[in-house]
Amino acid sequence: MLLITCPWCGPRDETEYHYGGQAHVPHPEAPSDLTDEQWAAYVFFRDNPKGPFAERWMHATGCRRWFNVLRDTATHEVLTTYRLDEPRPGGTR
């Protein structure tokens, strides 16, 4: 069980949250200009790092807000959490 700190509600059990996949995936500026391959890359292709990974989570049974979690995919350690309008701590991605 992960203990994830919601930026608004504080530490809560993982069971209160929904997972939302990789964070910081920008929506294409002009989707209609993309080739099928480019669109597929946007919709389906995600990083799969071993180590720190920025993810979106939603506090489903709490405040129902989306936020970001920096989680180590090898140890499951939750390194930090931050709001959507905040940059990824430590930079990159």
Add this chain to the structure above:
Amino acid sequence: MADTGITALRSSPLAHLADRMRAAAVTGARGVTLRELPFLHMVNVRVDPSSAAAGRIETALGAPLPRRCGDTTASGPRTVLWLGPDEWLVLSRSDEAAASREALGQDPGSVVDVSANRTTLELSGPSARQVLEKGCPLDLHPRSFGPGRAVSTTVGPVAVLLWQTDDAPTYRLLPRSSFADYLGRWIVDAMSEFGGPEVL
């Protein structure tokens, strides 16, 4: 006051469990009781807390909108629960949506009567906290939770608003109406062990 008109026709989500809940009551040092408080008025308010509209709504409510998770504010029989950084639930005994809606005016936000969305269960007595602790992931010990605190969380598998109202302790649980039957039965089952002697 006898209900007249359309209110006489309505039935609450837990009316069919009233007898079961009453029969589940435990008295004495390990006591705990459960009942439904049907038909409380609930108004969902969404507004930017730093806006002028938020100030007008606070004036209309007679209470500030709480700014932090877990906090509540009260004005007479009216209580304001924090739901999110720009979202609150106003609980009261009478229909008060109009005043807040008028206070919001045409500004960005919403004031919506959601009274039928949830019902209210009241769990009270010396064993009430232990009953909840069987299925609530939060720390309900007095060092971190107490009267006047309200949070969204889960009890069993059911999402609820959990609000402690006094030191008895008394808790109010607000599940969505369609989950109320399951939650009512879950709590009745969780209460049953307190009717017998404590097993150590």
